[in-house]
Amino acid sequence: GVLLNQQQRFEEAENAYKNITRSDSLEQYATAQFNLGVLLKQQQRFEEAEQAYKNVSRSDSAEQYAKAQVNLGALLHDLKRFNEAEQCYKNVSREDSVEQYAKAQNNLGLLLNQQQRFEEAEQAYKNVSRSDSAEQYVKAQNNFGNLLAALKRFEKAEKAYKNVSS
Numbered sequence: 001g002v003l004l005n006q007q008q009r010f011e012e013a014e015n016a017y018k019n020i021t022r023s024d025s026l027e028q029y030a031t032a033q034f035n036l037g038v039l040l041k042q043q044q045r046f047e048e049a050e051q052a053y054k055n056v057s058r059s060d061s062a063e064q065y066a067k068a069q070v071n072l073g074a075l076l077h078d079l080k081r082f083n084e085a086e087q088c089y090k091n092v093s094r095e096d097s098v099e100q101y102a103k104a105q106n107n108l109g110l111l112l113n114q115q116q117r118f119e120e121a122e123q124a125y126k127n128v129s130r131s132d133s134a135e136q137y138v139k140a141q142n143n144f145g146n147l148l149a150a151l152k153r154f155e156k157a158e159k160a161y162k163n164v165s166s
Contacts (some may be wrong), residue, residue: 001035008129013039017052022060030064041075048081049075066092066100070107077145086111094132097162102128104134109140113147121147138164 003018004013022029022049037052052145053072058065089111092104109124125144130137141163148157 001032001037010039010043026060027064030060030068033060034064034068034071037071041071046079048076048110062096063100066104067098070100070104071162073104073107073111077107082111082115098132102132102140106136106140106143109143109147113143118147 001013001016004010004016005132007142014036017032017039017118020028020032033052033055037049039058040046040049040052050072053075054070056065056068069088071090073085076082076085076088083096086108087105089108090092094101105124107126112118112121122144124141128137128140145157145160148154148160
């Protein structure tokens with residue numbers, strides 16, 4: 001499927017992903033459904049992408065579940081289905097994937113900030129540690145600093161920005 005997708009043979013890639021079942025392999029099924037979701041989203045087939053992401057369960061693969069929840073959250077956020085997006089981000093745990101947890105918390109912070117739920121956004125950003133993902137930590141600290149600056153909490157904003165370089 002991935003190779004077909006890279007060759008822009010989208011219909012064949014879609015069929016390849018759909019042909020993998022849970023009885024073949026839970027991990028392969030989860031990966032196929034995740035990749036199917038990505039493919040369908042790229043084609044702006046949002047309802048089908050949503051279903052593909054929802055097909056991935058934690059018991060199939062915790063890592064793929066986390067990735068699917070992050071992507072589903074982003075899709076729902078784009079579709080302005082904010083409560084559902086929030087729940088997707090909250091579904092991801094560190095035990096699923098530290099990298100995806102960090103990404104989910106950062107995205108959650110952005111979503112909550114957009115809704116002017118500043119204290120909750122602040123907590124989401126603080127949930128991201130450098131050991132989860134250096135890249136997401138930098139993004140979370142910058143987003144946290146931006147939030148604090150917008151709230152005119154300049155000393156704390158400066159500290160958040162400095163956390164990036166320390």
